[in-house]
Amino acid sequence: MAQMTAPNLLATQNISEREKLIFDATERLLGKFGYDKTTVADIAKEAGISKGAIYLHFKSKDELIERLLIHAMLGFSANWFGAIEADPQGGLIGNMYLNMLKVIDQTPLMAVIMRQDGAILGNYLKKKDNFFVKNQRQGMRHEFVAMMQAAGAIRQDLDPKVVAHIMDMISFGMVTIAEFVPTEQIPPTDEVIKGIADFMHRALTPEQGADSETGKRILRQLYAEAQKDFLAAQQTDAAQKES
Secondary structure (H helix, E strand, O other), X not given: OXXXXXXXXXXXXXXXXXXXXXXXXXXXHHHHHOOOOOOHHHHHHHHOOOHHHHHOOOOOHHHHHHHHHHHHHHHHHHHHHHHHHHOOOOOOHXXXXXXXXXXXXXXXXXXXHHHXXXXXXXXXXXXXXXXXXXXXXXXXXXXXXXXXXXXXXXXXXXXXXXXHHHHHHHHHHHHXXXXXXXXXXXXXXXXXXXXXXXXXXXXXXXXXXXXXXXXXXXXXXXXXXXXXXXXXXXXXXXXXXXX
């Protein structure tokens, strides 16, 4: 079967070169100084443009931060989808997880988002209309697990809600473990990712095996639905801001 490309809305972000420059500068400064100590003037200086130029694209620092987080999440989604499509075994549950964790590891801002990192995001998290309030995270939806079970891609004798919860625990645990375990005791990330993927494959794959293309079809369907949900949420948010 011909490989399907990632849906346009999540794969292609319509941002200008200047917006990308601003995003990159903002991400660097957040990593160094955090939200509270980073000003629009700082971002402008880091990006090599005027403060006024930033306000041509973003009404406030908070709008810039929110757009940056959305940019990071859409980029993560597109890269994960692309990695799965490029992997011949990408539709198997272990490989889905393997590719997801690799992309998370390659996207530093995703770890900040998943942790809702107070050291980086500071007082932004206290704002009543922040990104996380408006976009309540759902984690690994149990509907996905149930669809994989119905298609014979995951063992059917397991509770999909429990499986989804365990998968979320592992994902979020990977990006928070350094807060609880000394760095020297943590194995290399590549080995950890491969170990988790192997664990998932052994624990969840049916005894008779599974078909990669079946898993990819399910992920494509959910990815297309995510496009619609994202677009609807963006339209609702824009309408509320205008009213």
